[in-house]
Amino acid sequence: MDDSAITPTAPLSARAGRLADLMGLWADAARVGERALGPLADLAVRLWLAQIFFVSGVLKVSNWDNALFLAEHEYPVDWLDPATAAWLGAATELGGSLLLALGLATRWAAAPLAVLSLVIQYEYHALDAHLFWAALFLWYLVRGAGPLSLDAILVRGLAAAPLPIVPALLRFGGALGRHGGPLLQLALRLWLAAALAVEVAMLTPDAAMRAWLPAESAAHFPFGVAVAAALPLALGVATRATAVGMMVALLSAHMLGVEAIASGYWLVALALMALHGPGRWSADALIEAALKRIFPQLDGKPAFSLEGLPRVVIVGAGFGGLTCAAGLRTAPVRVTLIDRHNYHLFQPLLYQVATSSLSAGDIATPVRGLFRDQFNTDVVYGEVTGVDSTRREVIVGAKRVAYDYLVLATGASHSYFGKDEWAPFAPGLKRVEDAIQVRARLLSAFERAEASDDPVERRSLLNFLIVGGGPTGVELAGAIAELARFGMEQEFRHFDPAQARVILVQAAPRLLPTFPEALSEEARRSLERLGVEVLVGSRVEKIDAAGVTVNGQRIPSRTVLWAAGVVASPAARWLSARADNAGRIKVEADLSLPGLPDVFAIGDTALSSAWDGQPVPGLAPAAKQGGLYVAHLIRSRIAGKPAPAPFRYRHPGSLATIGRKAAVADFGWIRLSGAPAWWLWGLVHVGFLVGLRNRVSVMLDWAWSYLTYRSGTRLITGTPQLDQAGTASTPAVVPRAA
DSSP states (O other), X not given: OOGGGSOTTSOOOHHHHHHHHHHHHHHHHHHHHHHHTHHHHHHHHHHHHHHHHHHHHHHHHHTHHHHHHIIIIISOOTTSOHHHHHHHHHHHHHHHHHHHHHTSSHHHHHHHHHHHHHHIIIIIOOOHHHHHHHHHHHHHHHHOSOSSSHHHHHHHHHHTSOOSSHHHHHHHHHHIIXXXXXXXXXXXXXXXHHHHHHHHTTOOOOHHHHHHSOHHHHTTSOHHHHHHHHHHHHHTSSHHHHHHHHHHHHHHHHHTTOOOTTHHHHHHHHHHHHHHOSOSSSHHHHHHHHHHHHOGGGGTSOSSXXXXXXXXXXXXXXXXXXXXXXXXXXXXXXXXEEESSSEEEOGGGHHHHHTTSSOGGGSEEEHHHHTTTOTTEEEEEOOEEEEETTTTEEEETTEEEEOSEEEEOOOEEEOOTTOGGGTTTSOOOSSHHHXXXXXXXXXXXXXXXXXXXXHHHHHHHTEEEEEOOSHHHHHHHHHHHHIIIIISTTSOSSSOGGGOEEEEEESSSSSSTTSOHHHHHHHHHXXXXXXXXXXXXXXXXXXXXXXXXXXXXXXXXXXXXXXXXXXXXXXXXXXXXXXXTTOOEEOOTTSEETTEEEEEEOGGGEEOOTBTTBOOOSSHHHXXXXXXXXXXXXXXXXXXXXXOOOOOOOOOOEEEEEETTEEXXXXXXXXXXXXXXXXXXXXHHHHHSXXXXXXXXXXXXXXXXXXXXXXXXXXXXXXXXXXXXXXXXXXXXXXXXX
């Protein structure tokens, strides 16, 4: 499409934009499913087929006389003598199945197995299962083994290896996959559709049909499903949805007690079709090509010219900033997203990086990758130092970025309530660097305790004190206690890590003051069961390198962590805006700044009373809702539509975890504690992570830690500074611009 034909004043209509959004979401879901689940499905099918043939081969070899008898009398092959047939069958089953399971020379292992399946079908006994064996082996012959295989690991090295024939075979295999793959997908669709057509026509499968079509097992599909699916499969219309619907129907029949012959093979074939699609020779492919011409953004191309469009600058790539930018994906605007980091960080799990449960890469995602396909969004890596509202420019170092709409989503940093001199001795958790330094501090304390011969010094090193009894403080205390008691037993020779003393200090009369009192008390009991000392109604009076003074009592501690308060970024100072004591900008009902209707503040940057008259909390859901609202408001203004109703925050609930199978959850209408809340906490936090890789990585790390009581990232990195006592300490944390 020629961009010059589309002017800034004539972008896609709102309805067309929404349609493009829906189609883009469907395409994204299909692509994610194929990339994430496709390799797993390919591996599972390979292993399944391999074990079937491997077991058969082992049985033949272990009772060779019986194998020869069967080859001669039960299923003789006319063109082979019995001994040769038995040897070829056993060798193919054993060798081919092992190569197939490893994904090594997969195409050349699948070829003889496909031939063997066809020989069994036509020389011995015709069964639907044998046909599916042949079809699945042909799938691997044409398409290869997929990413989870030795072939995928070795292909680059083998392609450049000085081995005769191998590079040529690899090129042939690649060409076979490129050109034969679509034909194979077409043949598979037509084959399954023909089997369903036999049922639709109410024919009784004769010997010829049973020899070539899986018609006998197709008859176990409900008649209505067969009628609805046969033509779409043949034409390749809504193929993925049709395949999924047939899988659901087949599983539902199983739940009702209907045993379908070869139903497992139907499920496998339909799953491959649902994940990999109908191929190039299908109506779906033609429709997709036509839609990409109408909506170029579906093909990663600009849907309209960006020249002269309104400029939206978003400062901060937290949840609010990302959601706002994503909400403007199809809007006729130019979006510039600025952040001083090149990644989006999920701060609620920073404490798990600090306590060695996760690595930093598990909870951070590069921002540019998130907007790879969003053509109207430009990502700028830089630190904002000011805003010139008169000239409508954002100052990024020596550069200035002009804006028509400005969205401040700059987050927050630590607040020491006027005691900034405590910062070097009591670091908080707001950045990846903070978590790495805290982890170094925690682990160094154990290492130095092992090296110390002074009992007093060792006790000081093993006293871990957390200031602040909100969710972060509670989660930190529980994680440190579990690390000491379960994660490092028998690793030290001169002391028991379980001797560590974990102290949680809270100035309020109870922990988790935003939770109901019953859940606060449950959190306290859970911490105490882990051995955490909980001091509520206690005031911290002094923090230095040697320890903390609490209510006049001196507690020696080399590791003090701050979880007591936050302060907003300097955004209010940039604009000389009204702010509260925490630096949050007091915004209007539409999240704009007073007197600056085109400047908005969201998330931790904003002070809004949109929670039924109460201040909106500094939580990820609040930031996301604010970002979505501002994106909707900007779209409405550009389209000349009435402004949306004032922003209203809808609180989804509060969660906090204490330790293994211990958590609390408050959703207003329901309150949970213990294992149910713990599972829910995990699911919610995995869901909030950005990126499939991060979700899978975190789930695997949690599963490993849960099953083995071992943390996988107990590394002292970041070169922690040493105080006068020789203990690791963290540099002062200075609030910075977004």
